[in-house]
Amino acid sequence: MTAVLRACLAALLALATSGCAGLGAVQRAEAQRIADAARDTVLECHDPVGRCARESPLRALASRAYAASTPDAPRHYALMLDYGQDALLARLDLIRGARESIDLQTYIFDEDDSGHLILDELLTAARRGVRVRMLVDQLSALRNVDTLAALVSAHANFELRVYNPVLGRARISYPMYVAAAACCWRQLNRRMHNKMLLVDGIVGLTGGRNYQDSYFDWDSSYNFRDRDILVGGPVTRDMQANFNAFWIAPLSIPAAQLSDVGRRLLRHGAPEMPHEPFAAPDRVATVSRQADDPLLLGQRLVDAVIAVGEVEFIADTPAKHRPGQRALAPSTGRLRELIESADEEVLLQTPYLVLSRPAQDMFRALHARDDGPRVVVSTNSLAATDSFITYALSYKYKRRYLREFGFNIYEYKPFPQNAPIDLDATRALDPGWGLAVTGHAQADEARALADIDAGHRDDVRRSAATATGAHAVRAVVADDRPAPGQRTQQQRLPLDREYAALRYAGLGVNRPVPLRRAGLRFGLHSKSLVIDQRVGVVGTHNFDPRGDNLNTESAVVIGDPAFARALAASIRNDMLPQNSWVIGPRDKAPVLSGVEYSLGKASEQLPLFDLWPIRYATSYEFAPGPGCPVPPPPDHPDFRDCHRPVGDFPEVNLGFKSLLTRIFTAFGAGLAPIL
Template structure:
């Protein structure tokens, strides 16, 4: 046995050396030269505005700058709730760019929506617009040919990859295993920021990546997400923050990655493979919508709210260099906002896993003589894309409801009133379009990927490595960390929005999940707008998500007739144990509203008539788990130790 252990240890220690086999400096220089020589230098437009298309959203920035003074900035802000509108806004801004487009993201896929954006970026570069794209390596385009093609596509397009594992664009399982063995913290530090800035004048920030399921275009599982568009002086702060990442040593030009460089050396710079959309009709409809200035003005620009000061709270890449002064810069600002709350906090997060710091803040708020009301919108097990993380939410329900006093709501997988628009190609939860391919529009996801039916076997494994909530091999390798089977058919939704409203005065939209991973491992960003009208609009959006048809209410169970005190005490003691928590009688569970003559309106859980108007639907409503329910409870027992990396 000792000899076997020594062999395993020796193999583990050898992994980093095997993973680090690299090219010589001369070979890297040759690969870079091949990419540079292949780049098209032709510019299609000689006009000063680079032949930009009329953009109602870009025009908002001109109005904001004209109304601003050095000590009194003015902005326009637009909440992007619908996935189709969020994609439409991006296309409109890219087409309207006159000088520069900077895009920063955690995930960039190669599906219909991502390829549509990529083609628009290339078209902007050919017009003469400077385009810079920065993608976190863990979730970058999983196709070496496309990456090599982009390295040599055009002189005005630059692509860099953030924190590549062992200098690779596409690591395999050996490389991931090596990174865990040799340097887990370094390779687990990810750039979770999502930002699009055009001409230093208008920006979009929020939760959405570049993948179909963020724009309601996936036939299996879509994210209910949220961005905010900001036009005006704050875009300059967004641009400055982007520049910090672009210039950071962890941001590597794509041609300098070992596997991309090797392809360039062996085959030269390939041409970009032609787009092969799965739904060409939808792509063409979106392109037509982006060309319709009146439509963009009516659906988007006319709804933008005039606001005053806007702050962009964003971590710097120094957070990943051990600079304590900059670590948690974004998180610190959000913590200060929470601590200042007086009457109410509306918090929306897909993963309710509180860090020690956040737990301390909420306990201090709760201890006040008049504590603010705290309303939390999060995922149910049926809606989440990450069951392992949900196990921790489930484990601490008593603490959230009883000790912290949260009014907690869990999102349904088939919400009755989701913010989706079929006119922009959206799949409505539970209602696939007539004639839809049942292999694409299914809810059970028996080992399939979140990005749609992209094949099987190794291709599905690749896709899972690039989903938002599985940034390590440890969690992608288990079937347990995929959306669970549910009762129902058609595509479902899972909450992904990260937002907050404080005292109906301050609105926050960003990437921060308010969890330990966001504070420690990821870099994050958030837009903060101190404006009552914007805060009310954001509050209305969150309150729509927690309406009875869209979410279940979490509330204490009816007290059992006997031994209620003993049941509570045992559950509380076991909750503190990281290794055993199988107590079957939980303090709180999920409830559904039953409207009727005596219950015309939804009630808060503290209302004396609550149990008359609500029916308990169990801890895991609409989940078809079978044996997996036992596994979830086991994760509840042992999952506490995983908090730092979840």
């Protein structure tokens, strides 16, 4: 070991030791006492029953579902939330309508406009007399210690806990992360990925969205195309029980008892709630006003609700993180059961197409069945993804996905032309942009409907109609300037993405890659599944090794054909030619194509090294024409006649990233267990 390396390790150890020393029992008790003493007990509402709650249309639906349910015939209302603004409106409506309790559980909670808006609403509810419990994962939530200290001291009705705080802290720095990786690798990687908002125990919301501007179409440079599911009815009893299990788990620590938050309280007392001015105060005011408009809520939310019967909530518990735990997680086991039950089609949407070995074995067995179902996958392209390194590993196994599993893969474009995104809300375009592009969008919509096979045309027509409504995206090529005061994608701090921990690998491996043209970019983040147009699933599980083995996950399963068709239509809209490229086999070499294929397959099997430079598959763009009125799938004989190859990484301006792609393609297989 060189002297420089020894010195670096010694300095790192000293920093970690000095910064991570936990509080003693007496100090923890005193920090908690300071927080408790500072908590306001005054209520701004004197109605002990309704607690001055605003009438909530969504909560009212849940009450109706409970009233109509019997033990043998449960009734539910389900609302699929594709639009970011609708997802934010639903949350505001539920919080303002809460009368007894609000339970919020999440992985990421940023301190941007949307995050502070939700915090303001939660504290307002607490001051009305509503019990508010907030549970966040350590690595990606509330980055300022002052914010944490202020929240634990804010009000007697507001409680905050942090899940799995490695090193006994709420926040950790880069050196601390390295130290934690060295001493506590398994604990560091076991994260709470569940997302839930539960109001009064009767209406709940889960899905892919975290609390950050980019999940609600409020970022001016990069936003997620995501999906939530809201359910009202008896299934929320299971959701409540699951939240309670996390809340009382030994890994869920009151924030005041963590060393950094506790020291802040011990040294300086309880701080005022820090709140920088909103970057876009008029936008915050607009959505706040809309959330109190019953007509608008009816049109955008209530009218889209689907009445269903039985609903299943599947979720992991903190038991998944017990030392030595090896049993198959409940969420993973149930999802595999559903996939294996398919007779005709598995429609899967995931942002990160990286499969665990058991999942690969399952899909291989499905494909080998004589009557095996068609498997269609909607996922990210390299140009759209927020996680470069996970795409690199997915890229390594494209041959396996197509040949051995029989997947039809559609990769989301960074500039989709027909997507459920509120472009106005991003503030990425100047006023009046819609007038110049509406005609093009209408033409795109007409062409999209002609580009769908007859079996799915009705479903996609419904989806396309939804995606081109009053607040739809009709063009996405935009100036790349951020809104005043708003952070750009490059300015974001670490640990604000789904694969946040990989940011510490450096070299930008967990950031969107540079593109050939500027514009407001979108990346797929929804995690959904449709089985045979009869069962629909929306949840937090990325269908990846992290979800199988490391993260706790949850999902809502609805065995209702109407809901399944609606969910399938939404996913298929994302796979339209104007929204996605399709992956297909590369044209065979004129000579020795069999040798080339065999060498590539052999190289792919190596656990760490994959040196073969020629890939089996590439990306294709649909080329409509007289003989190609609709895009045939990649396993159709006419596929190549109706598509043109656009390269392995369309829209990407790789530069040095091209070298990184090869590096992580070659070495990425060893990272599969943590990806």
